[in-house]
Amino acid sequence: MENNKNTMLQDLTQGSIIKNIFIYAWPLLIANSLQALYNIVDMLVMGRVEGQVGLAAVSVGADILFLCVSLMIGFTNAGQVLIAQSTGAGEQDRISKLIGTMYTITFCLAIGVAVFCYFADDWLLGLLNTPEVAYEEAKRYFLTCSVGGILFTAGYNVTCAILRGMGNSKQPCIFIAIASILNMILDIWFVKYLRMGAFGAALATVIGQGISFITAIIYLYRHKEQFGFDFKFKSFRPERTAFRSLIKLGIPMSIQMASINISKILLASWINACGVVYTALAGIYNKVNMMINILSSSLTTAGGTIVGQNIGAQKYDRVTKTLNLVLLFSVIIAVVFSAFVLTFPTAMFELFTEDVEVITTSHILILPFIVTFAGCAGRCYAFALINGSGNSRLNLLVAIIDGIIARIAFAYYLGFVVGLSAQGFWLGDGIAGNIPLFIGLIFFFSNKWKKRSH
Numbered sequence: 001m002e003n004n005k006n007t008m009l010q011d012l013t014q015g016s017i018i019k020n021i022f023i024y025a026w027p028l029l030i031a032n033s034l035q036a037l038y039n040i041v042d043m044l045v046m047g048r049v050e051g052q053v054g055l056a057a058v059s060v061g062a063d064i065l066f067l068c069v070s071l072m073i074g075f076t077n078a079g080q081v082l083i084a085q086s087t088g089a090g091e092q093d094r095i096s097k098l099i100g101t102m103y104t105i106t107f108c109l110a111i112g113v114a115v116f117c118y119f120a121d122d123w124l125l126g127l128l129n130t131p132e133v134a135y136e137e138a139k140r141y142f143l144t145c146s147v148g149g150i151l152f153t154a155g156y157n158v159t160c161a162i163l164r165g166m167g168n169s170k171q172p173c174i175f176i177a178i179a180s181i182l183n184m185i186l187d188i189w190f191v192k193y194l195r196m197g198a199f200g201a202a203l204a205t206v207i208g209q210g211i212s213f214i215t216a217i218i219y220l221y222r223h224k225e226q227f228g229f230d231f232k233f234k235s236f237r238p239e240r241t242a243f244r245s246l247i248k249l250g251i252p253m254s255i256q257m258a259s260i261n262i263s264k265i266l267l268a269s270w271i272n273a274c275g276v277v278y279t280a281l282a283g284i285y286n287k288v289n290m291m292i293n294i295l296s297s298s299l300t301t302a303g304g305t306i307v308g309q310n311i312g313a314q315k316y317d318r319v320t321k322t323l324n325l326v327l328l329f330s331v332i333i334a335v336v337f338s339a340f341v342l343t344f345p346t347a348m349f350e351l352f353t354e355d356v357e358v359i360t361t362s363h364i365l366i367l368p369f370i371v372t373f374a375g376c377a378g379r380c381y382a383f384a385l386i387n388g389s390g391n392s393r394l395n396l397l398v399a400i401i402d403g404i405i406a407r408i409a410f411a412y413y414l415g416f417v418v419g420l421s422a423q424g425f426w427l428g429d430g431i432a433g434n435i436p437l438f439i440g441l442i443f444f445f446s447n448k449w450k451k452r453s454h
Helices: 017-089 092-127 132-165 170-193 197-222 240-272 276-312 316-343 345-350 356-389 392-417 422-432 435-446
Strands: none
Touching (some): 017 092, 017 132, 017 356, 132 170, 132 197, 132 276, 170 197, 240 392, 276 356, 316 345, 316 356, 345 356, 356 392, 356 422
């Protein structure tokens, strides 16, 4: 398959692998950075204006929200893998069928999630032991983002997955830039000047995502001939083979994402029970981890797409070289982040809050940070291979071991049995995050990834 200005498909099975990784990854890096930035702005503005209660509200609301949207994100990630493999194999007709099926499945899931969130909000907040002082603000944040913005989130994720699967990571960067800039401007205006609290922070996010999604749809429709999808109503009807492939891979990937988030919800409930200070610390902990995930997820997505295309094209030597480079770059990132946390711990926490009690207690996060950063490096390698190969059974296995058994078991043991309390919960979560690397290495040396599953 050759690159052509008249097609959306980008061939990642030829040329320099390092160049392909960087060309594909840098727009992802910018997009993820901008997306993380506007999430961090929520925390910064709420922390500065509303104090520890504001931090706790956004932290809890965001935790529940991500759990609820993880199901549909799993399906869009599965679609990206399938499109990448079809791109490598030159199967344009299959790509078109996957696109229509992806949109239909994901929007149906989004509607179901919105209805569930509307009726189960109090139950979900109760599961997290949401501090009473932050309860109402957390509820406003969660309901506004979920019920009000879930369709925008779904549409944006499907569109970006399609483009990235085809090898185009630049356009999604533009879409998220629109959302991020709008969100940051509106965030400051709604929260700081209009004093709208958590509702204002959530409303800014919804408006930004809405404009981003509308822009993406307009772009795709205007380029529908190059895009390979006609946007006719009949084209959105799920096609049997595409539907089966998406279900087969999407369910394990959704379970994987949901299981990790379920365990994090359980951990969050244990942490929240320790008091509002620890809830605020959890928000900061999550945002700092988000910073390294910006880089690691960019590498994982780039590596997974390149792996997927090359498996489709049966160029297995390029798969091995890609994985080695992904591991090298991710280890460098982990070392740099660890050095920063060890060198400037207090200054980092002071970015988020001026609350003396929160800053004084923040030292308990240093060791969990280091362990988590190491896990991020290993996960880059593992998931670039596992996701790129489209192995649904292995995704399910990782979901059960990493997402549920290990995270909950390690966190419970260190937190309750050893008696480290909140620090133990975070540390156990970080240790469990290193497990996928070992599973990925076993899978690589088995050579089973060379067999295209879908």
